[in-house]
Amino acid sequence: MSTSSITFSRRSFIRTSSLASGGLLIGFNLFTACKPKVQPPVDISKLNFNDFNAFIKIADNGAVTIFSPNPEIGQGVKTAMPMLIAEELDVAWNNVYVQQGILDTENYTRQLAGGSQSIRLGWEPLRQTGATARQMLVNAAAARWGVDPSECSTSEGVITNAKGETLGYGDVVKEAATVEVPEGVTLKAPKDFKIIGTDAKNVDIDKIITGKPLYGLDYKAEGMVYASVLRPPAFGKILESYDDTDAKAMPGVLDVIKIGEKINKLTEEGKGNWTVNMGQSDKVVVIAKSTWEALKAKEAIKAKWVDGTPLESTQMQDKKLLDLLDGKELKTMRKDGDIKKAFAQADKILERTYESPFLPHNCMEPMNFFANITADKIHLVGPVQTPEFAATAVADMLGRDVDQVHLEMTRMGGGFGRRLYGDFVYEVAEIADAIKKPVKLVFSREDDMNAGTYRPAIKYRIKAAVKDGEVTAYQLKEAAVNGNMYGLIPNFFPAGCIENYQVDVANYKSNITTGAWRAPYTNFLAFAEQSFFDELAETMGVDRIQLRLDLLQKAKGSTDERMEYSPERMENVIKTAVEKSGWGKQPDGTYQGFAAYYCHNSHVAEVANVELENGLPVVKKVTCVVDCGIVVNPLGAINQIEGGVIDGVGHAMYGELTFNEGKPQSENYDTYRLIRMREVPKVETHLIQNELAPTGLGEPTLPPAGAAVANALKAATGNRFTQQPFTKFPELMKVPAKPILG
Template sequence: MSSLSKPNRRNFMKLAATASGGLFLGFSWTSSVASALEVVSDTAIAAGKIEFNSFMALSPDGIVTIFSPNPELGQNIKTSFPMVVAEELDADWTKVKVVQAPLDTKKFERQLTGGSGAVPHSWERLRKAGATARHMLMEAAAKRWKVPASSLTTENGMVVHAASGRKLSYGELATEASKLPVPTEVKLKDPKDFKLIGTAVRNVDNREMITGKPLYGIDFYKEGMLFAMIQRPKAFGMKLKSVDATAAKAMPGIVDVVTFKNNVAVVGKSTWQVNKARKALKIAYEKEAALESSSDHDRIFKELLNSPDATVRRKDGDVDGAFKKAAKVIKSEYQCPFLPHSPMEPMNFFAHVRPDGVELAGPTQTPEMARGQVAKLLNIDPEKITLELTRLGGGFGRRLSADYVLEAAELSSIIKQPVKVIWTREDDTTGGTYRPAVRYRFEAALDAKGNMIGYKLRGVGMNTGNPTREDNFPSGAVDNLLIDSVEHKSPITTGPWRAPITNFLAYAEQAFLDEVAHAAGKDPVQFRLELLDKAKKSPVGEVKYDIDRMKGVIDLAVEKSGWGKKKGVAQGFSVYFSHRSYVAQVGEVEVKNGAPVVTRVYAACDCGMVINLSGANQQVRGGVVDGMGHAMYGKLSFKDGAPEQDNFGAYRLIRMKEVPEVDVHFVNNGIDPTGLGEPALPPTGGAVANAIFKATGKRLRNQPFAEQAELKTV
């Protein structure tokens, strides 16, 4: 067996170059300035000797090949990036090839996946790369035909001279174009002329995924490598005391048992052998920190919600005065549990630490950070470390951390052999890093007319830093507002989980606003629109969200869902701004056999211009299903520092038969793309909870919902 086809410079040249020449453009991902581009000779590239930033290659057979630098974990970036280049190039999409780039900090910028920021960052850079190549191809055709370049057009990989009816393919012009100077300025297309962007394009890796080709880190194999599984402390707050590995070492296929830090690694020739031997280890642990249980967290939350030592995040007006003169005060608390990320592919990584350098390969959302941490761990120059990116079998924020990468690197440095560390599903569920548990206390003050004149929010989080988003709606729309927070330092490791903080905060805020609207005797949608009108006409402090964009998705969701006009169905509303985008949702619930059933969710999204309609629909539907499933069922509880759920038999995920219909609609406002990997998840919990309240009269203030009411889905 051999390793995955490695996308290094030489292999890329073999893929992109042909003996008869071609146009090769090195374009900078670190700058959107066209003058940063350079033409390099096909001969030199074929020899693999040209230093470059990132490439768009056009071969004489008309094949366009580009590197995709960002890790692909299902957010469709590996398809969307080349679509942008191909649009401006007027390429024939059937002749576009995409190659996953390795980590290269000299040639790429922001080579990571997280925060829904890849497309907003690279949008203009990608467009200029395609437009520059198109300009040069037209210049080459103009020279050959001896006509003005202004008389030419392009379409589907061809340069066209309409006056004479002549056409030349990009492949036919590639070599001539490569000899022309790179323009310092190029004209980008008017979005109204887009032909590819905004259409539905299938994922470029579909065939490989369906046919089981080696794409993922779990597939990676290199001749001579060993396999390892690591036993970590089974409870947060425990440390390693002693190890008896006698039985494990005597088992077939086992090469070594290594202890480092709090880890015991079993190294062998197959995953089956090392997993079996790991179970034969006799390990003793001792207490290092408090062994927290979920019952402790309930007590801690109650104490800290009343703590005088909160950090003020935002304060507008006279909050105490507003509550003293209020005609009505509404007060509620919302709480969520810890959650694992549960990606389809458990953590894994390959490392080979040699005297002359380090080779890393596997699935990571943050390759540069991972390389940097390995360099620090091993005390070597980062430039001596190569990192090959595989496709990620999910991440949801878990692969922003580099702990599993460091495990592989440190273990390889100890055994002085190439090794691949693999986590089991139980390792993944019990080994961190989790969505933090949080509790919020909301208070609202209403005047006699039902207007909200005061608003208070306190967030208490477990290792969250700041569990609030103090500048999000309704901040700016309430004259008197106080948002503060208190932090609890827990030994349970936490980290970003899809749509960090807002994944639960949005539900809590939107469910509470529904409570306030109900107490004010107002329609929930109209109540929010009144607040937005207030923020626009007489803002309080700085308003850091776009009021018109938020109102736009509200209007679209109301229209598409038939808000308030349907009989026999209860509707719940939610709207949220996160990661530069706006999403409004309407959940629908029907009572069947005495139980509420979530039947449909409408999602109206403003993420700017949609690049790939297929990928965008998948992102929104996936976000809704993820948000609903975890709100209804997800819970990781602890007993004396140890997770009580270790696999899907005990940790509940949403099932296929429980997924409702999801209707997705996009606002077409023509602005540059904003984020979409995360924004559809936060509003879902609120839309579903508010619909359940409408159907049953029961407020769901804690997640998972299934523990509070008899809930069914279809």
């Protein structure tokens, strides 16, 4: 059992059961409908609903609809977060229906999707809300019976006393509203969970597989027109003039306008800092009766672009990043001991440089958004990971009160960090404000690839000293396009394991827009560090697994509050991965690579199996062990784990976006390489069972995947990879011919 540390005032609890951390808000009147043995309807749209508040609708037969405030990008929070409330409330999960809520900054906090934090931060507040409501209902029932509340129990919306008498939640809800809001409510022990830890299918799955409207691209409104934007052909270009004569003559075209003044001002004022800049150029917009007509007419516009900020190439940025690693502009983020002294006294020194390319986000659903702006309302609808930020920026851009913004979130066909940035929302808002009509902006795939935010190109240089068989110094240098957004990386493994330890970073400012990409920065750093540790073990002549375990021993019991990971939990996933993967026990022809990593509060170890086919290595299987604490929805968790592994393998093997004079060299999937179905390895998942609070899961399995594959490729080919994507270096993928003896 655990005790709640959150208390509720009567007004806040009965009105909304307000939660910290942006979790679900659930109206107290929900309980009037909790009746025993209620059969959920097949089509709840035909029921007579009563609106109790902004978050809950109750049907007269007891069906409950909970509005989920957090954006859903496929990470499963729209299913998992309501499970937490239903667990402690003690209602049947099959009587709960979930719908996407709107942006509501008055009643919710952290109403966003990012950082794999939704379940972690909502774990206690969501459960405490359910438990507090349940206890109030029990207290009311006990008062009616004249017994002590401790003599009562609940199950699926029914309260039972010691005599076996029962009352439904709905029978006592009015009395419950008059009792004191209890403090220090008792939460269920994990052994008593009925919903948490059981498989629950995605609440939207039936609509997804039958093509029902859920996504931004599905949204339609009466009188709606469509917009397609002609943006600069390269980062650093600015619009000088354009001829729209041919475009206006095409079928379905309603108008051609220019935008950019309001967005550019927003950016200059620093209020829209999460925008795609593209040199702050004006843009040309085609307004048409359909998406296709708008897209085709855009191709007919004759625009003249001139140079603004300096144009860049991938080669130029590569050189500048390497120069930064050698230069004096590095900023120290953590420094333990004296690395210079340790390197000077070393028996052996190993130094390697690792290089990663830009990557686009490749969301299956291209960017899109709807806007209708009238004198008294700004109506926005679409897929965005940061709805509050977008709404505030739009209000600032248009000189309106943010209270006038009504933003509805749709399910997203992928986000991966791209939809953290509201450039497409600002564009459609400026368009709607100009044309005074409801309008939907739709990107083409080419728009998505050319006008995106990209994973930044990064270079890492890692150097280690060995003295008397021990690792005595470790230095990590990072040079990143547009800088490192996160300050936690210096406190991940091997921080705390090596006496002399230093992390330095440098920032190369680029006009190419970069931003968060699934598991920001760690998505490549894990490959660099875990590849390095394998090579370091070879240099030292020790077992690669044992090297990691020995280092972790030195971090155990540390009082360093900066250290983010748990040495004990990391050790456990490593040992479990060794056992479950059959490490070192595979038949001839199977080559294995190992990696372990901590990020987004979770510990992961992975083993990749590679086999040779026609003389080339092929990734056949990845064994993945995850410690993410209590798993709320195992079915959803496995989906996230497998997706992260496949994403990590695919981008490490194939993903790369290059630039020439500021222009992306891939515009669609005919030239941009993604992993294909036949290349997807089998993923075997093992979840560490414990009773610790849940941690992140949408991102942590991606970073170690590339490292595990790289280390397996080394075992198969004898060649080390220091750059991604691996297939860019076919000479390293080839297995050296065996010498002819004779």
